[in-house]
Amino acid sequence: MYANALASWRGHPFVRRFSRTLGEVMAYVILAVGAIVMVLPFVWMISTSLKEAGEVFSYPPRLIPSHLAFHNYVDAWRAAPFGRYFFNSLFVATSVTLGQLISCSLAAYAFARMNFPGKALLFTAFLSTLMIPRQITLIPSFLVLRELHWLDTYYALIVPFIASAFGTFMLRQTFMSIPRELEDAAKLDGCSRLGFLWRVMLPLSRPTLASLALFTFMGNWNSYLWPLIMTNSQKMRTLQIGLRFLVCQEGGTNWGMLMAATVVVSIPILIFYLFVQKQFVESLTFTGIGG
Numbered sequence: 685m686y687a688n689a690l691a692s693w694r695g696h697p698f699v700r701r702f703s704r705t706l707g708e709v710m711a712y713v714i715l716a717v718g719a720i721v722m723v724l725p726f727v728w729m730i731s732t733s734l735k736e737a738g739e740v741f742s743y744p745p746r747l748i749p750s751h752l753a754f755h756n757y758v759d760a761w762r763a764a765p766f767g768r769y770f771f772n773s774l775f776v777a778t779s780v781t782l783g784q785l786i787s788c789s790l791a792a793y794a795f796a797r798m799n800f801p802g803k804a805l806l807f808t809a810f811l812s813t814l815m816i817p818r819q820i821t822l823i824p825s826f827l828v829l830r831e832l833h834w835l836d837t838y839y840a841l842i843v844p845f846i847a848s849a850f851g852t853f854m855l856r857q858t859f860m861s862i863p864r865e866l867e868d869a870a871k872l873d874g875c876s877r878l879g880f881l882w883r884v885m886l887p888l889s890r891p892t893l894a895s896l897a898l899f900t901f902m903g904n905w906n907s908y909l910w911p912l913i914m915t916n917s918q919k920m921r922t923l924q925i926g927l928r929f930l931v932c933q934e935g936g937t938n939w940g941m942l943m944a945a946t947v948v949v950s951i952p953i954l955i956f957y958l959f960v961q962k963q964f965v966e967s968l969t970f971t972g973i974g975g
Contacts, residue, residue, distance in 0.1 A: 783846035792855030894963030
């Protein structure tokens, strides 16, 4: 009798509606807390970039500065040749992104649609490179680039990253989900392999391409160790190395200037994400549905 009463109470429309509403409220609360935790460091970075040097470590901490020190942005820009650093980072990140989109698309099409001897073995060997830490290949890569006389050039910053096993794997999985009937119909209409790739497969894979472009651009924009080792002149340095110059100052670290420079460095990533946000979310949704 008690079990029947409990089951009847749980099945009441009001109880079901209340449980569903409570679950939604808890989900929104958890998401709100997570969003605050994620956004707070960025907000604090902007706040510190607008503080005078003596106010950065004031106690109790203040989120809103008493005086907006916009000169931190000007001083940070003048402290080092950030104009050159900005161009180098933008040029390298854009070139690598475009190169990976082209090379990964061609390689993914070959692994997904073409049949040739040893394809499975070659693809397995290709993916196995993902298990090799990049730090292990630094010295061999340095020696190879030195023999090619590419050190301290754009070639050293761009060419080694044009191909990507991760990007090839992403696009291959997407290409394999496209029905083969589309390719058969395109062949009947006289469409070549490259034509089918350009006109059909790439437009249908825009979410995956956007995700790959975002990951590639962000990874190269934030790269620090590789440019530090492969470059040795001011004209080839990138933004991440330029930020280090603001830490190694004679009078100590000016945190206002450092945070101002960090805000400027973060802006291109945010702008790029806003451009590909829709396709990026579609890619995550498609991956979740596809299992």
